[in-house]
Amino acid sequence: MTQVDVRQKILADNAAAAAALSARFADSRTLVMNLISSPGSGKTTLLEATVRALSGRLRLGAIEGDIATERDADRLRRLGIPAHQILTGGGCHLDARQVRGALAEHDLGPLDVLFIENVGNLVCPTAYDLGEDFKVALLSVTEGEDKPFKYPGIFSAAEVTVVTKADLLPHVPFQLDEVRGQVAALRPGGTLLVTSATSGAGMAEWCALVEARLARKRASGA
Amino acid sequence: MTQVDVRQKILADNAAAAAALSARFADSRTLVMNLISSPGSGKTTLLEATVRALSGRLRLGAIEGDIATERDADRLRRLGIPAHQILTGGGCHLDARQVRGALAEHDLGPLDVLFIENVGNLVCPTAYDLGEDFKVALLSVTEGEDKPFKYPGIFSAAEVTVVTKADLLPHVPFQLDEVRGQVAALRPGGTLLVTSATSGAGMAEWCALVEARLARKRASGA
Numbered sequence: 456m457t458q459v460d461v462r463q464k465i466l467a468d469n470a471a472a473a474a475a476l477s478a479r480f481a482d483s484r485t486l487v488m489n490l491i492s493s494p495g496s497g498k499t500t501l502l503e504a505t506v507r508a509l510s511g512r513l514r515l516g517a518i519e520g521d522i523a524t525e526r527d528a529d530r531l532r533r534l535g536i537p538a539h540q541i542l543t544g545g546g547c548h549l550d551a552r553q554v555r556g557a558l559a560e561h562d563l564g565p566l567d568v569l570f571i572e573n574v575g576n577l578v579c580p581t582a583y584d585l586g587e588d589f590k591v592a593l594l595s596v597t598e599g600e601d602k603p604f605k606y607p608g609i610f611s612a613a614e615v616t617v618v619t620k621a622d623l624l625p626h627v628p629f630q631l632d633e634v635r636g637q638v639a640a641l642r643p644g645g646t647l648l649v650t651s652a653t654s655g656a657g658m659a660e661w662c663a664l665v666e667a668r669l670a671r672k673r674a675s676g677a
Numbered sequence: 678m679t680q681v682d683v684r685q686k687i688l689a690d691n692a693a694a695a696a697a698l699s700a701r702f703a704d705s706r707t708l709v710m711n712l713i714s715s716p717g718s719g720k721t722t723l724l725e726a727t728v729r730a731l732s733g734r735l736r737l738g739a740i741e742g743d744i745a746t747e748r749d750a751d752r753l754r755r756l757g758i759p760a761h762q763i764l765t766g767g768g769c770h771l772d773a774r775q776v777r778g779a780l781a782e783h784d785l786g787p788l789d790v791l792f793i794e795n796v797g798n799l800v801c802p803t804a805y806d807l808g809e810d811f812k813v814a815l816l817s818v819t820e821g822e823d824k825p826f827k828y829p830g831i832f833s834a835a836e837v838t839v840v841t842k843a844d845l846l847p848h849v850p851f852q853l854d855e856v857r858g859q860v861a862a863l864r865p866g867g868t869l870l871v872t873s874a875t876s877g878a879g880m881a882e883w884c885a886l887v888e889a890r891l892a893r894k895r896a897s898g899a
Binding site: 456458461465493494495521522523524526547574575576577578597598599606607608620622623626627 | 678680683687715716717743744745746748767769796797798799800801804817819820821823824826827828829830842844845848849
């Protein structure tokens with residue numbers, strides 16, 4: 456096989472595993488989100504705030520992807536939700552077979568919403584579907600407003616873009632309108648939310664989106 | 678070939694190309710740094726500040742790696758140094774053949790220091806040497822102090838770690854001592870600098886390091 460053949464086979468194998476996961480999540484009526492961003496954009500922090508807001512009403516669980524350490528799963532377990540840590544070794548993204556393996560190894564129980572937090576990487580995770588309902592791209596205001604056009608793959612693939620760390624806007628140069636324009640060009644009809652897990656800004660809108668998408672999935676699957 | 682064979686061949690081809698580049702940079706007595714970080718950690722901003730400080734004394738040039746856009750090369754050209762943009766398409770790192778191709782296509786002229794700014798990614802670039810004298814890992818204070826242990830590959834491989842955006846320390850939770858400890862464990866004897874291109878903090882130390890490493894390379898090659 457050539458390099459191209461190998462890559463095509465990897466992607467085809469992943470697509471098949473992702474389709475099986477998607478069917479499984481349809482059966483269990485679980486809404487699944489695949490969260491993708493640079494390292495340090497605040498994926499785990501957004502999830503912590505989401506768990507605090509929603510865990511009284513919804514059964515939440517998480518699969519955490521990292522190169523190394525159990526830190527992120529530990530942070531979510533401390534809030535009382537089941538969380539499984541996948542360690543990729545050197546791998547720069549999760550793949551669907553790893554998610555399938557995680558669910559086989561660790562029964563997270565019946566869930567309304569499963570958050571899959573991908574490895575911190577704005578490139579590699581984009582090509583590997585994980586059976587999710589939709590991808591969420593995070594971009595912190597400290598990263599600069601040029602990122603959507605510099606990383607068009609993920610900002611095209613993500614139905615939802617969450618701008619994070621909005622509490623830092625007074626301290627950094629960041630043109631929010633520029634980001635809105637780039638995201639709208641890359642993903643017409645997509646949703647962009649501006650949030651701060653620290654101040655709580657935008658968290659109600661984010662949680663409402665999660666609940667609305669869960670309701671929509673259940674209505675369509677009825 | 679299996680997937681493992683393909684990957685080994687890719688890395689072996691890259692290593693051969695990197696060795697040739699290293700010999701070329703030894704001949705030209707050019708100090709070469711390979712800058713690696715997450716998207717938005719401030720690689721280009723560090724280089725802008727470096728160019729402002731050193732371009733009167735040293736001949737500087739840059740190769741910029743991005744998935745898309747010429748933004749970063751444009752930013753450096755505006756400061757008067759030659760800069761070549763490599764667009765990787767979807768590729769999550771630069772490889773040595775791309776650097777060789779860039780130098781063939783665009784004569785940057787005789788240089789004292791060549792900065793190679795890799796694609797924004799804390800994982801993939803680590804395995805691909807580019808003929809550089811050393812790797813520099815950047816970590817902004819907004820990314821969180823857990824990153825070295827979560828991304829041990831790059832923080833082991835980098836001789837120098839530059840903590841950036843120190844001006845934001847009053848506004849974010851970031852345990853600098855924790856980062857120092859992790860980096861020291863991963864790269865004993867490595868150098869860690871704390872900088873802010875905005876306030877200028879630490880920039881004198883960074884520029885002194887660049888000049889000292891250039892002098893050392895020239896002394897050892899004499």
